Amino acid sequence: MTHTLRARLRAGDPAAFGQVFDDHAGQVHRHAVRATGSWATAEDVVSLTFFEAWRLRENVRPDGDSVLPWLLGIATNVLRNTRRAARRHSAALSRLRIETVPDLADEVTDRMRDADRLTAAVAALKRLRPADREVFMLCVWSGLDYAQAAEALGVPIGTIRSRLSRARARLRDLTEMELAPRRGQVQGGRIKAARSHQEETR
């Protein structure tokens, strides 16, 4: 069944792509919202991911189970370089009416708390090295296992393991800093200082 689906994707069967869209667009969207913190941008990322999937369809592995890792790998690439992807697919993108989509911040009050948490989470993720952040998002937030994350990113499993443990360690450090005694803005400044130091030395 899955083999058949992969073969159909590789052959450019639109119905197979329609099925994959139905099955996975929601997960790709959730991944993109969490990565960007922006509802509208996430929709563009979903579209770009599927356009890229169509363009790169011959790269689907002939065998394997769910194609979600492959899609999230493409989404990761799109998120890395939205500008290039958007440029390539601008004609299709321009058919979407994004102006009707509110940003999370504009949503009604009962969503405000979620929105605040999302903003905080996105800000925390930004403190990670990009490669570590991608692995953390794929494994922890989108639930891929090591092998699937390795497939998505095209790197060895050992690399996934070490990036993930570095991401977790770094996030724990940041959490401890958050919990440390603080006054007003001072704590943010400390984290920022720690981060830029680390970034400069890497």
Add this chain to the structure above:
Amino acid sequence: MNEMPGREPLPAPTVPDLSADRHRELKDVFMQTITEAPQRTAARRRWALIIAPATVATVAAVAIGAVTLTGPKANDASNAIAPTVASDSGDDAGPLLERIAFTAAAQPGTTVGADKFVYVHSKVAFAGQPKGRGSARLDPVHDREIWLPQSKGVTAQFRENGKMVRIPDVTPNSAYANLPTDPDALLKRVYKEGEVFSKNGAGPDANAFQYIGGAVSESLLPPKVTAALYRVAAKIPGVQRVKDSVDAAGRHGVAVGRTDQKGERHVWIFDARTFAFLGERSYLVKDMEWGKAGMLTGTTAVLKRGVVDKVGQLPR
């Protein structure tokens, strides 16, 4: 699944699902794009594709239109098909790129403040792939304006076909403007940065070449950086001189190009007298599932660059 040492330090934030309506709308656009029926017969369509930029570029429209009536010839420099499509020219691009770099280095630089945006106005068209076994289709050539922040963390926006699109987390202009000018360091760097494109299957040399293309096309760089990028491009294996090429605005110029391992050639076009960057062009050099040799896959022309205070403003 993954062994979890204690609680996750940062659990996934709750986000609302993509609504059924939006799911349907996004899917409709996706399905339309990939299944779109060709509008003309196959034989005509291929030529329609290649001619598309010329019909929009007012200067060249008449001349190139005439060429289409007599049919394209591979060596006719004025038709929109690549003049050297059969094989790589074999001409070393080194001397030309050195000339281009030398001229670029002598240009007056523009300072871009940390809180400013770089504005670039260009004409662009790229090919999409409408159907499993059908040919790709080039968009109509259209205007593209981008407001690219100088600094990281600021959202860029671009406008095409009347629609503004936001790009958070964009690679800022400074990422290119601050590239090292030391040739060895820069060469290493462009290969490293080119890894972003590794999924395209075009190969590391092609990816490095593509990275440089992106760095020089939509940006405003210190003259020294621009020059260093062209000198580094000359060191990438397979970069060759292309006798004549034409940008998306119909401007002809001297050009350098590189054919990737999949069979697509990417060309940068420069003014033949001033050696200023005019635009890019890419086309297939061999028949592929989705297009024949000579088919245009992308064309651009940079018309204006400048610095502005905020998105939406135009440089004076």
